[in-house]
Amino acid sequence: MPNPLHIKSGGRLVLSVPLILFMDDVSGNISKQWNKHHVVYMSNASMPREMVEKEFCIHFVTSSPHATPLELMNGVSKSVRKTMEEGVITWDCKNKTEVMLIAYNVFIAGDNPMQAEECSHAGLHCNYFRRTCNVGGTNQEKMSDSGYMNLFKCGELHTPERTLAEIKKQVELAKLPGGTEKLKGAVASSGIHDPVSMSIINHLLELGKQLRKRKAGVPAKPEAEVQVQLEKEFELALGGLSLDDHINPLLGMPGVNIHQDTPTEILHTILLGIVKYFWGLTTYILEKAQQLNLFKAWLESINKDGLNSPTLGAEYICHYKGGLIGKHFKSLAQVMPYLIYDLVPQHVLDGWTLIGELVVLLWHTAIDDVDEYLTTLTHTIQNFLSISAQCAPSILITKAKFHFLLHLPDYIRRFGPAILFSTEQYESFNHVFWLASIYSNQQAPSHDTCQAFSGQDIIKHMVTGGHWYDEKMKKWVHAGEHITTFLKAHPEQNHLVGLPICCSIDIFTQCLTGYAQLPTIPGDQGKRSKISPCIQWHLTLSATINMPGEDSQVSKRSSLYYKCLAFTTVSLDKAAVGSHVVLCVAMVDEILVPHGKHHAQHIAVHCFKFLPELHPTLHVPQLRLPETIHQLVVTPEDILCVVNVQHDCMAEGKNCKEMQHVPIQQEHVETTKMHPTVVHASTNAYLLNTHALHNYQLISAVIPKALHSQIGSSIVVDHHSL
Template sequence: MAHSQMAAHATTVSHQARVKNMGIRQPDKRHEDKKSKAEIGGLGSNNPFQFSGLCSQVPHPRIPTTEVTTTDDPTPPSLLLSGEQAVAPDVPAYDFFEDGTYASVRDSISDGVVDSSGRWLPCGPFSSAARFFNLRPTNTPEHNVTRPNPYDDTSYSPYDDRALCLTHMLFHSPEISLSEAQQLAVLDWAKELGAENVPSMYALQKCDQKLANLMGDMTQRFTTQKGDIYYVNDIGTMLKQDFSNMNLRKNMEFYPRELDGSVSEIWHGEKMLKGDNQEQLTPMTSYSGQSYFVNEISCLADGSYFIADMFIKLRGELSARGYRISPHPELGQDHFVYSSQLSVESLSSFRKTCVQLRSSHPNGVTIVGDPIFVSITEQRGATDWLQSHPLRELAAGREVYSIPFILFVDDVSGNTSKQWNKHWCCYASNAALPRKELNQRSNIRFVSTSQHIDPLEMLNGVCKMFEQAFDKPVVAWDAALGCEVLLRPYIHVISGDNPMQAIECSTCGLLSNFCCRTCLAGGQQKYKRSDEGFATLMRVGTLRTPNNTIESIDDQYKIAFTSNPTNRLALAQRKSGVKDTIAQSVFKQISDRRQELEEDTTLSEQEITLQLQREFKSKSEGPGRMNPLLSLKGFNVHLDTPTETLHTILLGVVKYLWTETTQNLDKSGAFSLFSTRFQAVSVSGLNCGPVPAYITNNRGSLNGKHFKLLVQTASFCLHDLVPIELIHTWSVLGRLAVLAWYPSIGNLDSYEQELQQAINDFLHMIARTVPALIIQKAKPHLLVHMPLFARRFGPLLGPSSERYESFNSTFRAASVHSNRQAPSRDIARTFALFDVVKHVMSGGTWYDSKKGGYIHAGSSIFQLRESSPLTNRLLGVKKQAKPFGTANVLSSSVSLSREQLIAQGLEVQGLLTTSTIYPAMSFAAQNGDKITSGSNIIFTKENTTCPVLGKVRELFADGKHNGTALMVTVQIYDWVELDCTVRMPAVCLTNKVQAISGLAVICEANLQHRCAYVGCMDTGSAPILQERQQTGMMQATLKHNDKINFIVNILSFHNCIALRKLCEGQFGCYDPLIALSEYSKIQQDGAAAVRNSKKPQDAKLDDQESNIGNSKQTLGLSSVYTEHVQTHTHYSPSTSKPKVSGRLGAQKRKRGKNTDDANGHVLRAPSFPQEEPLAPYVPPTLFS
């Protein structure tokens, strides 16, 4: 009875309406593991009745099982079990017994009922068994009915909900690295606060797997020839992410670009612009729906034929460079001759492709009589020039782009503590992005790391990955074009510190006879001390080539198979300056094997040599026998590892000059006075914080940031303390450093000439003051190649390693939070997951194999980017600066009328009578600098572009909230003379006051007080601050005697181009310091000074060089490693031994055997075999 009443009532109209109005609830899969067994009727639950399907009879031990006849009616949305197998319901089952509509039926059911068919209903109406009773309501409506699920919002796809999305992004952001304990603490904290839907660690781990599978496993396993295992993240996957992310794709450039001598990006450099790597450049372009490839014949608008060898952009217009061809006068219309003159044709003049020309030349086209085209024809493997480019068929109408990459390789500690835990690391950057994007940490990609292999072995796998992706282009979704494209990545330039780049170039290192990786400058110590040898170190020598380096390594392989090769190998390496770490390991194996054969067999020397050649044939003749960079297509390892600004200038010559200066100050007892002056320098306009006392208190443990401040300001503090030549050396070095940090180059020819002049001035000033530095350190010589690299790659900041050194902190965090059992694999997968999370949250697309197309994240994730500051911080998106001219006004400011300003003598054009004017605290200049009262600014006069120098007195804005800086009152500076001490222009503050528009302010300038001229002394005093409180102790301070005499600091890195335009032509402050006619005399005097100061140790060094062939040589620490140690140490003025300062030095002395670097890491010998230095390094008397 009860059954019939319920079944009848289930067919009523009210139930049909209820089913129609309710939505289908999606499964809460994230919480499925939390369901009790009673809820799902599983084994072991409190429910004694198990079921296997909707239509299955629920058995009971007290009654016989009866077969139930079912109908073929469609299953309603509340009952989603069908057939003989239970299926997880997509919606929660509709609870009949909880519905008030069925109260009368529910009340008629007793605790135990037997229906008309003999089936017994156990327990009460609310029991779990009764809830699974087999009811069949009426058919559902034909249309799909949906009901929102608060726990599963597809708008956060691929995440299940908002809570999981935000939590997972927080735990996998490289900006905030959390350990597992910290992650658990965050989850517990959220639960204690009563947050809903807090995911569990298990759910987050499942989410890791889900997201890692979105774009496939991008971490690949590699094995070296020795059997070492390491992992590399796939370059192709990185490219797919970049191209499908509109935020990055819109900024990319794929063609070399010429801007009438202006250079600011890597694609402006001559390596790309002149086609030095022509095979690697983008091979095609599209115009009017047609694809044009290089090395194909195209028809121009005038009917002539043209063969493009590369595509470039000239003044913003896409063009093709190549050769025109014309019909042969005698051989017929299918034979052509070429014009030997390269020409450039605008792409707008292209009309037909080689495919369209086939109908006009059914017999094909032949170009005769030219070696250039004959060689190209041989490479193509065909004589018919109407045959398509190999990529045309593969592209199938899609665009094909070549993407340059910058690689960085260095040794990095995997610990955040002082304990040195060396990992060789490789990072990469997409060089198709402008430098502004390259410098963002979020755009640096981790490639590989390993503790077990040499860096060249790691690069071997990385190069193979690049070559495979280049030969078989990567298919990616182009967010800008909205279609698929083919991508060919290639290595354009490799950055790193000098010891690392010496290894990459297969040279002997910075302490060897031939210390330069770019040229062959150098020689034995005796030659370097001669007039001729000393002079060669101050100019560019014969450039090295990969072919010559390969020949030297092959010659060393021949020597390695001879008897007693150690001596001969050492001599060959010293003479050529070539030493390959991969080949060195093979040489060691050959030597060990020879020793075994000599001890265990009776073979003759010749038979042993033949045996060794057979055993090591694959290793000595195969492609892996030496540095893979030497044979990399389109890559010249000696020219594509440019001089690096951070390690060569700041951590190189600036540190050397700082050491020499402090030694002079210590000798005269004037260092305390220098410290007082240095604390008083102005940092306004330098874009840095206050002058840290750390620089003078820990002068031997400085980093790049400290040296950058020193090179800009030290020359203003040295008057009357050191010789004037040393001050001039600081000034010249500052001018050189500013040129190296130019963000853009207006005229490349003028820049190259000025940079070369600054380098010459500095080297010759060093030859005057510390000539021993020229022959004992390699970094001064490396400076001579900077003009070449500026022309080849654009501004030297492009391939700079500063951005990658900053990224090392992210790597250390990933290393510390790994399990340390498989560091190469685990760290690579960690960064791969970082990239996937960033890609998803940034709006990138990916291919979904199930849907057969490209998809992106849900709409709510896009909204997070716009509304959530937390999301942007976790993704590394920098906060946008205030728009140009935006002013900051206090809420308590009182408005002023136009009449009040005019009464004060202040008026500016464009000021309306209705304007509401408020005094402002600050505003943003054209370049984003924050301008306040008292700032020294560069502005332009009304209706002119002439820059003027002034000091801000008052600021006025037209509103309280994000108002515009309407007017600025400025006190004008007058030019006075060239200050003879620092060789910079001096100015004087006048009483002239001028009202200018806030929109005319270009930037802030740095001015230093003219203390040497005015005679300022350290007669002031101020209380010493400790714990942000004044103590009873006093310290000396510098007291300025006036407030009107200043020097324009042309050594400022910040706004250097604006300062150059301001000061150019003022008293010749940018003129050369040393005349060309003086070079020879200075070089000879420097060489003589070095020879006269030669110590017994130097004579011993010469003896070792002369007897190199008569004594047995052993393989020990390389000069590369020794230079790395010395790079992170300094020399105390009182001793000639290397010394590490501060607490790191104390730790080193306590430990005894290891040497710490400036970051507290213990430096140990590299794992690869190295050569022994010529002799223990002996520092000069006054300099390290």
């Protein structure tokens, strides 16, 4: 028996294409007036992560200012089902043959309210958190000891069948006398609410009320008669279809378990959820103690090196502390413990330390050992929930996002690193949608945007060498050489279609390991700055460091070198003099570029050593300079990346309390305005910031094994004592 797909494809190779669907609501207006559109985007989940994230690889599917999200999803799920049943014949440009594609939906990304709607859940504020599991209850139940402990566990998982049955029960309730109240009760007790069948339900409720109305002098209609008439109306409302066709289409979609295929999204749940709650709590404590200005000074002076351009503008963050966005929270999560260690109670500090650990775990781009990773993650989440319960016990009852954390390990086991189902890339794509929407005259906005995007998709397909079937020539054709090479020669257009410029790396030599910008000195009045003069080898710091096996000191003696300020590392970070880098953990002292070149040759560094224990309160590795300074001269290829190292301000009981006033810079110009910054005491005590997201893999690799096991079990919390 040949495979049925073999017959369907006519002997062609059959490939399946997993799709990620995303749905959101965006405004289609330039002004602040909210012009709500629901949009659906899609990406191909079989591509590497680096490509899935690119704007180029996100495809617009549909949008409408009128249709409800589930009505749009109904259309989308119908066309996905069609390709599943019929297949799509296309050209495999690699193997130069026709193939058949079968698309299926792997998961649906979106923010929590949208996902709740997709699951026919009554929403985040409902007593039951049941999007995925059946945990919840009335506030009274949740406040009881056993009910509260249940919030720390995953409950029984939901099935689409059960949800479907509940919705059908609700439709039946609508036919009974007193249906409105009964229905309200059913929604509240089950947490299930289906917007799609709502029109039928409302129709039945309204009709029931009219039929049962008592008029003066006319006897009430017998209940049996009312029921018969309602049934008749119900059949009519179904319009010849079954009830299933009038219920959330995602519940019955083949191959989709909507309760498990709507993974918890990390941008809204973590950054705009739990990190935001903790930020609110922390600023409340700081404000009450009137320490916000002190906090601002600390934030101003924090070492940001190695964090890959974080968004930590102290002025902005403190002024608009109630209106921060995702990238602020992402940056704050990486440095908070170093800023507030002596300003807040210990459990709030522990909360931030665990947030730091959690954020690094969830922003992993790859997972080597799934079981080990998930054990650590589950442990961290449990600890975090216990700490949150200590900080603000009611938050676990009122905020469902804390409970959602518990489901993350299962989603990661099902779909891979959490960053894959992050919606950040789709949220940025909303800007592209917006640009397409504002040029419409708004007579038929969905039609206009669909046309704009289909035109764009065709161009993207053609210029990147895609094939299409030519009806006249009866064969697969593709664009000529002048068109397919166009983007390479035009980086601006390349950028406009959302492709990365990595193909032209040789143009940008800055992107190469070892590249160093030559040092300059300001030119004479009005003239351009000049390259500063070279110095001789024997005058450099590197010449004083004896490297074993290096006996070419003599031959270098007369060579000339530029002393540069920064160079590019192996991971393409920019490391400056004074930066902390990974080789061991070291600090850069000198960067030498031979005369006439742009490529660094010798890098002088001095190394730090790890203490055998983690820091007792901050739970990060501690670094010290050894008694005899260990200096090295290495090449740029030895330096893997830049890391974030912070001063341990509480070491030896010496809090760095001293403040220094420095002038504020505005648009590259120093002003006479001053702001305070922290002066660190000269204690030999440093901390390796393991909460930094940038280069987390390289940082983790440099930490001694013994410390790793301590990080995994850092803050021991007694869950039952709560």
